[in-house]
Amino acid sequence: MSDSIKVDIWSDVACPWCYIGKRKFEAGSGLFAGSGDGRAVDVEYHSFELSPDTPVDFDGTDADYLAEHKGISLEQANEMLERVSGIASQVGLDYDFPSVKHTNTVKAHQLIHFAKSKGKQAEMKERLLKAYFVEGGHVGRDESLADYAAEIGLDREEALSALESDVYLADVRADQADAQEYGIQGVPFYVIDGKYGVSGAQEAATFAQVLEQVWNERGSDAAAAPSDTDAAGKAQASDEVGA
DSSP: OOOOEEEEEEEOTTOHHHHHHHHHHHHHHHHHHTTOTTOOEEEEEEEOOSOTTOOSSOSSOHHHHHHHHHTOOHHHHHHHHHHHHHHHHHTTOOOOGGGOOOOOOHHHHHHHHHHHHTTOHHHHHHHHHHHHHTSOOOOSSHHHHHHHHHHTTOOHHHHHHHHHHTTTHHHHHHHHHHHHHHTOOSSSEEEETTTEEEESSOOHHHHHHHHHHHHHHHHHHHTSOHHHHHHHHHHHHHHHTTO
């Protein structure tokens, strides 16, 4: 076999577990690919807004927002963020929550779709996550987002025009509709080969195991009659994704 395994990932730019999950998935897919025989994955990111009612310019810190949103004390919110920062550090991420500029992420998702149209979705996703969680950058304003697009080699004016016209908003909404159809209620969420749904920032070994399972099933399916394989695949996809 030489066809890569398709992995569709729903996530949000302002989701700390999504960045952690990204690193763990990258490690897991690396373990999988390291087994050879043409093992590879093809990743596509999809939009999911955790807090679509968030203003572009939230007046306060990430801890302030968390306390308000969760109905907890500011002290509790800070403790939660410290724990998350500790977990992030274990996968090489240096979160700086006090500097985070909490914002609405719909424009960031539009920019990721723009970058996808240019073959740079993965680079754009990584750049925005780093800007938000590590650098204290603003990922909700058109001008700032256009700057980030230029940093990864995209045309700044073209990116800015796309953001100002909301030309990719329909793609964001389509991703969100697909998430609803799959029953996705939290992110990160991974749909692997259209069959298996994996929720949360799982350990690298877990991702590697699921990818290997799908790979082995493909080998078994290849030996089956085409009609039997097609029927089994369709049934499995409808039963397992979003369960």
